Amino acid sequence: MxxxxxxxxxxxxxxxxxxxxxxxxxxxxxxxxxxxxxxxxxxxxxxxxxxxxxxxxxxxxxxxxxxxxxxxxxxxxxxxxxxxxxxxxxxxxxxxxxxxxxxxxxxxxxxxxxxxxxxxxxxxxxLLPFSKAELKNHIQVQSWEALTVNGGYPRKYQFDIAPNDYYPNYIQTYIERDVRQILNVMDLGNFQKFLQLLAGRVGQIFNQSNFSNELGIDQKTVNAWLSVLETSFIAFRLPSYYRNFNKRILKSPKVYFYDTGVLCSLLGIKRAEDLNVHFARGPLFENLVILELLKKELNAGNIPSFYYWRDSNQNEVDLLKETDGQLTAIEIKSSETYHSDFLKGLKYFQKIAPESAAKLIYAGNLNHERDGIQISNFHNL
CATH class of the missing domain: 3.40.50.300 (P-loop containing nucleotide triphosphate hydrolases)
Incomplete structure (x- = not known):
């Protein structure tokens, strides 16, 4: 290769x-x-x-x-x-x-x-695994679904290893080994269950008490386990943005994964076709887009300022990107068909933050501006 x-x-x-x-x-x-x-x-x-x-x-x-x-x-x-x-x-x-x-x-x-x-x-x-931009000069990225399942780890591409062969071994060899070294986790089975629960709730508000109740462990252990995944570059928290707005908002973070191949493996997804009807199709696309934007910032040597925003009335923006004090609100949709209601959250946010820019990234083909909002398809990410 x-x-x-x-x-x-x-x-x-x-x-x-x-x-x-x-x-x-x-x-x-x-x-x-x-x-x-x-x-x-x-x-x-x-x-x-x-x-x-x-x-x-x-x-x-x-x-x-x-x-x-x-x-x-x-x-x-x-x-x-x-x-x-x-x-x-x-x-x-x-x-x-x-x-x-x-x-x-x-x-x-x-x-x-x-x-x-x-x-x-x-x-x-x-240095994170390959980005879409780094791959495109060497392989044809046919769909976001294929990119999501294949992930970005170099060895997988170097030796053309099937995702179902590469990622279960990666999880067992590296993730679980690192966890044992760092925390000396005695109940590895419970930690594996935690990983799978976390994958099933990707893109959702992280609620420590729910994990604690389901796993029968205290909340300090839940937080320690997530911290290990963060320090090992497996998962990361996307914090809530709550500056400058008076409306009551949620402050708990969301959790995403540093590689979608790892995430798909934890969810039991083996092929791109599996995503067509999978319950996590939307959150997986969201994770992929946020991850690609994160890699772009890191590859430029920047420290990303990424957030999400949601208020008590369920108004929400999937991603807020702050650059030199300027906010860009980004909505992410896995649908291939554009709907005008995709812009609802962005328009609401622009009313309370009129200086912000707005962008929709979706899985269809449009690439233009509508109502002052840039609409981009995934291939032009």
Whole structure:
């Protein structure tokens, strides 16, 4: 398979020219190692998942860092968090831009250590699985349903693995392994049930007490389990937007998944055709669109400000995107047929936030403006 260019490349090169360290985080198997080695093929590569490299770094971090300098990729660096304080001292002494590229899969370990030791010295990027835009130069994306079921993990495309073969193994090998490492979950069966319940309620308001009652666990455990999925780049919370509006609104988050292939596997969806009559067709399309917009922001090196909005009268906007104080309200519909009532929530929101822009993204073919609202089809996302 040809190498798929990653759209985050330009931003990564720019940051390497300005900071001594570049940290790349993301889900396991999202292509971080391949990307880093393609980005700087002349850099020395060290994989800290290998026991001998990890032991050297832990037992004598100064000697380790003096052995590897002036262009080094430290892969899975979360295994040796002790390195960060030494990296700080040595990079301050040498003051060489782009000296180290750090990669890691467990976001919370990498971020916590970086904020404590390397603030101001490190630039951070998140690399998610392939976006639709990254895939389109190599494969034909025939439908949103096919893209949803196939997801974006590089290995799946590299070896042409069927979704039903790839994702159950990914979930068992990586998600459950990471959970055991981080939380020492004793009842793995209950955690698997939690994952499936979360998938079945994608795009819905996250209610901790409902999960607690159904699983027979306390709400602290529910929140801890969701936090692990967030730090492992499996799921994320979309917060409610409640600034500047007086009307009573809901403040609980919604939950979406970082890859729709994982989500479909948890829902038992094996083929694109299964989505035609599936109860989660609408939420899956919504997850896919939000995820594509999220990848676009992350690949540009931006920190996305994404929200949803709903008031006590059930007026709702699926996605609010805030850029430099400007709000764009986005409604997302999986229907292939346009209906004028799709614009109802957007029009209401524009009345209470008249400075906002509005956009409808749906699964049909229209791509034009109506009543001051941009209507876009998925292929022109």
């Amino acid at each position: 040809d190498y798929f260019d990653r759209h985050i490349k330009d931003k990564a090169l720019s940051l390497l020219s300005k900071f001594p360290l570049l940290a790349i985080t993301g889900p396991r198997q999202s292509g971080k190692t391949t990307f880093a080695r393609r980005l700087k093929p002349d850099y020395t590569y060290v994989n800290l998942e290998l026991p001998e490299a990890r032991n050297f770094a832990k037992s004598d971090p100064l000697a380790f860092l003096r052995s590897y300098q002036n262009g080094v990729i430290l892969d899975e660096v979360q295994w040796v968090p002790e390195l960060f304080s030494y990296v700080q001292v040595l990079t301050d002494e040498r003051n060489i831009p782009g000296e180290y590229i750090l990669t890691g899969s467990q976001n919370f370990l990498l971020s916590n250590q970086i904020t404590q030791s390397l603030a101001g010295r490190v630039a951070m990027l998140n």
